[in-house]
Amino acid sequence: MPTPDRTSLDAIVVAARELLERDGLPGLTMQAVAERVGVRAPSLYKRVRNRDDLIRLVAESTLTELAAELDAAPDARHLLGRFRSFGLARPAAFRLVMTPGDATAAAAVSRALAATVSAGILRAAQQLAGEDNALVAARTLTAWAAGFVSMELNGGFNLGGDPAEAWEFGLDRIIAAISIEPDGQSADRPLHS
CATH class of the missing domain: 1.10.10 (Arc Repressor Mutant, subunit A)
Structure with a gap:
């Protein structure tokens, strides 16, 4: 037995x-x-199987949890706020999935899971920038938010001031820059096609 x-x-x-x-x-x-x-x-x-498999499982679990957080957000502002809160609450997991040093975890995560995780940000980006620009807008939002949170976690804001205030300032500006005006144009320049 x-x-x-x-x-x-x-x-x-x-x-x-x-x-x-x-x-x-x-x-x-x-x-x-x-x-x-x-x-x-x-x-x-x-x-x-091995440590790499263990890291992959942790990355997948982290991404599944993050996707659930992001999917529950009604708009880009709330979505990015949840993204930041997740990063600040789970810094090692955030670093693993957002800035993997050797890309072991990122490379092993399935495309299906990556698409699931991306659904919330794509939806929010489409609300801001329209269907034709959803992917580029999602990449811009993700890059800005991930960079900000990474700097915050790594003590990169050492000139004084309040990171939460800087977050709100940046969030306002990036959302405004990506948003479509009623005429189908952004405030600054034509959108990608």
Whole structure:
């Protein structure tokens, strides 16, 4: 009779996510996860092939959680606010999926999951810039927000002032710049076609 499983894949991923936040990516090891879920490291290999697979699972779990947050936002302002809140609350997970150093996690995440995660930002961008410009607007919004949050997490705003005030200023400006005027043009220049 086979021995019963002592942990689940969900428990492994939750433990890995907790370790990622506590110890960063270098501390996310199979041994550390095994200890956290109360099994020996070789037992993890029944559920997870290797550390790269574990990182991929954490990235997918993080992106699924982020997608749910973004999908619940009614508009671009709220969506980007949720994006920033997520990054500030889960900095290691945010860095893993938004600025992966060796791209292990990003490369392994399926196209289907990437499309799911992108749906909310594409919807918000389309509301601002129209259907023809949704993709370029979504990329612009994402790049600005990810850059801002990354700088905030890395202590990049060290000249004083309030980052929350800078966020609101930038958010107002980027939304205004991307938004279509009633004549189908942006305030500054013609939109891409």
